[in-house]
Amino acid sequence: MNMKYSNLLLRLSAVFGLIGALMGGHMAGSYDYAFRPVHAHVLVVGWLSIFSWAVYYRVFQPSAKVLSALHVYSAVVGVVGLTAGMALNIFNFLPRTVNLIVYIGGGATLLLSFGLFCLLTFTQKSEGR
Structure with a gap:
């Protein structure tokens, strides 16, 4: 499962790096x-943070499977939501309320992801592979 998470995050970071x-x-x-x-x-969040999390899942075997899944999927939703919401908010493509919902929702989800990652590292039992 960790390789699946690592590959997903690695590919997402590559897309964000290119963007x-x-x-x-x-x-x-x-x-x-x-x-x-x-x-x-x-x-910073789309390329660097997501890439570092991809490396984490490549190196470590987290024992908390549910926590790992929550972290990865909240990271994906959060980084897309935050960056898209920020762009929408700056360029006003949609009504301001919609822009702010995407922006704040993405940012809050990404913040949750950072918190879950912190918790995940403190519950880590092994020192790597």
């Missing part, structure tokens, strides 16, 4: 930095 790089390239080429906060969050 972040494309956003950075667009900003540099157009001299329009309106995407800057979204770009930063895409790279």
Whole structure:
């Protein structure tokens, strides 16, 4: 199961890394930095955090299976929700209420994911493979 989680998170981080790089390239080429906060969050939580969690699941064998599942799926929903909600909020594609629900919901879900990961590391019994 851990390899499944690792592969899912690794692929998601690769997608977010590509999106972040494309956003950075667009900003540099157009001299329009309106995407800057979204770009930063895409790279920090979408690429870096998700990648580090992929490595965690590749190296460690968490014994708390339900906690691991909650962590991984809340991470996926949270990072997509936060970054999409932030972009929606900045560019006002939808009504403001919808933008804020996606933005705050994604951020709260991602915060939950960070808390679950912290709990997961403190319940870790093995030192790795």
